[in-house]
Amino acid sequence: MKEALIQKEVLILDGLCAGFPARRGEVRVLDHVSLSVPKGKITGLVGESGCGKSMTARAVMNLIRHPGRVTGGRILLEGRDLLSMRKKERRMLQGREMAMIFQDPMSSLNPVMKVGKQVDEAVLVHEHVTHAEAKRRTLEMLEAAGVPDPERRYHSYPHQLSGGLRQRIMIAMAMVCRPKLLIADEPTTALDVTVEAQILDLMKEMSAKGTAVLLISHNLGAIARVCDDVSVMYAGKIVEQADICTLFDRPRHPYTRGLLSAVSSLRDGSEVLSVIPGHVPNLARLPAGCSFSPRCSCRGKECMEKTPEMREISPGHRIRCLWEEPGKKPGEKELETEGLAAE
Amino acid sequence: MLRKKEKQIVSDFEHRKADPAGPSEISEAYDLGEAETFGKLMLRMFRENKLSAVSLLVILLMILCTILAPVLTPYGETDMDLLNRLQPPSGDHWLGTDEGGRDVLTRLLYGSRVSLMVGIVPTLLSMVLGALLGVMAGYFGQWTDTVIMRLADIVLAFPSMLLAMVIMYTLGGGLFNVFLTLTLMNWGSVARIARSETLRLKKSEFVEAARSIGVSKWKIIFRHILPNCLPTLIVLFTLNVPAAILTESSLSFLGLGIQPPGASWGLMVNTGRQFLYNAPWLSFVPSAAIMVAVLSFNFLGDGLRDVLDPRLRKQ
Numbered sequence: 001m002k003e004a005l006i007q008k009e010v011l012i013l014d015g016l017c018a019g020f021p022a023r024r025g026e027v028r029v030l031d032h033v034s035l036s037v038p039k040g041k042i043t044g045l046v047g048e049s050g051c052g053k054s055m056t057a058r059a060v061m062n063l064i065r066h067p068g069r070v071t072g073g074r075i076l077l078e079g080r081d082l083l084s085m086r087k088k089e090r091r092m093l094q095g096r097e098m099a100m101i102f103q104d105p106m107s108s109l110n111p112v113m114k115v116g117k118q119v120d121e122a123v124l125v126h127e128h129v130t131h132a133e134a135k136r137r138t139l140e141m142l143e144a145a146g147v148p149d150p151e152r153r154y155h156s157y158p159h160q161l162s163g164g165l166r167q168r169i170m171i172a173m174a175m176v177c178r179p180k181l182l183i184a185d186e187p188t189t190a191l192d193v194t195v196e197a198q199i200l201d202l203m204k205e206m207s208a209k210g211t212a213v214l215l216i217s218h219n220l221g222a223i224a225r226v227c228d229d230v231s232v233m234y235a236g237k238i239v240e241q242a243d244i245c246t247l248f249d250r251p252r253h254p255y256t257r258g259l260l261s262a263v264s265s266l267r268d269g270s271e272v273l274s275v276i277p278g279h280v281p282n283l284a285r286l287p288a289g290c291s292f293s294p295r296c297s298c299r300g301k302e303c304m305e306k307t308p309e310m311r312e313i314s315p316g317h318r319i320r321c322l323w324e325e326p327g328k329k330p331g332e333k334e335l336e337t338e339g340l341a342a343e
Numbered sequence: 344m345l346r347k348k349e350k351q352i353v354s355d356f357e358h359r360k361a362d363p364a365g366p367s368e369i370s371e372a373y374d375l376g377e378a379e380t381f382g383k384l385m386l387r388m389f390r391e392n393k394l395s396a397v398s399l400l401v402i403l404l405m406i407l408c409t410i411l412a413p414v415l416t417p418y419g420e421t422d423m424d425l426l427n428r429l430q431p432p433s434g435d436h437w438l439g440t441d442e443g444g445r446d447v448l449t450r451l452l453y454g455s456r457v458s459l460m461v462g463i464v465p466t467l468l469s470m471v472l473g474a475l476l477g478v479m480a481g482y483f484g485q486w487t488d489t490v491i492m493r494l495a496d497i498v499l500a501f502p503s504m505l506l507a508m509v510i511m512y513t514l515g516g517g518l519f520n521v522f523l524t525l526t527l528m529n530w531g532s533v534a535r536i537a538r539s540e541t542l543r544l545k546k547s548e549f550v551e552a553a554r555s556i557g558v559s560k561w562k563i564i565f566r567h568i569l570p571n572c573l574p575t576l577i578v579l580f581t582l583n584v585p586a587a588i589l590t591e592s593s594l595s596f597l598g599l600g601i602q603p604p605g606a607s608w609g610l611m612v613n614t615g616r617q618f619l620y621n622a623p624w625l626s627f628v629p630s631a632a633i634m635v636a637v638l639s640f641n642f643l644g645d646g647l648r649d650v651l652d653p654r655l656r657k658q
Contacts, residue, residue: 061554061555062554063551063554063555065546066484091557091559092557093557094554094555094556094557095555095556095557095558096557099555099556100552100555102548102551102552102555103548104548107547107548107549108548108549108551108552109549109552110549110553110566110567110570110571111549111571112570112571112573113566113567113570118553121553121556121558121562121566122556122557125556125557125558125559125562126557170552173552173556174555174556177556
């Protein structure tokens, strides 16, 4: 049973914690993040700036900047624990079995190297092939990533290309060794909406071919467009996890609800943009109890005392909230306490 | 209600989606054509920056003269003619003769061997050494950084002339020891600049992207970081070449560099100093040669930086 699960799930994060040392102890930027990215599906990770989305991606790719570090949990790539691997072993998996696309295609390509050579490099690092063979693979991949006239683009420098083209090059670079896992860290943030739609379609295509995709975004539109499952993050914790329909249809966590109602729509007709009051808390001084409680519209007395645990409210739908039903604030009933103990 | 919202989000997107034909992205991209060969690069430099092209020609001409010195003049480097001391420029001696009756033009040509070599070789050596150490210090950090940069600090803090004198006294004069001295004197500043460039580049996204696809650290250093330091290092090179030429003259003046009757430009300026009133050409001619060489290297450096850095390319 567990074997079968591991087969399907390409990436499993199990209670991943990461932090930066601070004057008093440690600032925990990832707090027991658990999620899984299945083969052939796009898993979304949403949240405000600074909630730990990118940190999660960096932790998986071993790119956390000094002095930050992973402090606990496990990262399983097809059942192999990345954190217990030797450095070199882990490096050899990067690019071959998992790859990442970065937020800003303007700065994620080496400005003094031909883009074709940069894609070649990904092939040459992992496979013992000739340069000619690497070039052939590169051209094939550029074509697949929707780069027009790849033969000519191969010899371009990054500054000669548009943002959309550069992001396609990045995708080609990440995908050229056919990795099983693709992490896209806000791949469309720096692009205009037309190009964004094209890039998202491309991701969808990649996942249809069997790649597991982890799409990180703060853009709910992009998430709604392509994802199969979504995790919502707040202050370093995952607060809600569900498949896309459930999440958009029956969001249960007040934060998710706030996010969804804050999306502006051209057809809404309303002139006022709904917002979540307050600010993201300082991770060094998280409020007691639920991290979201100071901004929550339906907090009860208990929210400020008890840290909620992740619990499943229906199959595949998990939330980190004490709130049971609309209209009933936590602490007004004693029921939650028992539910929590069981968890 | 939220289901409706989701549909709206999606349909907003459908709405904005590109029409199937789509805008051609080729039109967005600048079309700069094929890869450049070295010849094409040089041609472009000639087109875009006339001054640096002229400088390159001057430098090449100097090097050519240096090589062809024995063919170009009928006199030998150290041939003395005591009856014709301190002669002004004439048909026989185009640039006159010095205090030993030696032909100044001949000595200038032979002296350029020393001066150009001293300008280029130790500067190149110190660039390679300094850049490698600096990039390693910047990239690896921690104790590598500490050890390398403290060494560089020692070199930089030490009075460079004193250091040179110590080395030249203990090892003796001569070309090879001049090279060694100048290399040891100059690598520190190069390392500092390479290190600061590396610290900047190390955090850049393209280096992280390279790491994310599993490129090893040495490949990152040689393929991603060093080439991006290059424009800065080239400019530094063109500043260091003339400095090295001048340092050599000082060393020769102190009797620590090239020994007379051998010739170097610095030595010629310094010996001509005594005859400044009677035979000013003795100092002026090699000074002019130093000036032309120094300026040429500076202009060439500017031009090279412009063409080598793809970001500065004209579109």
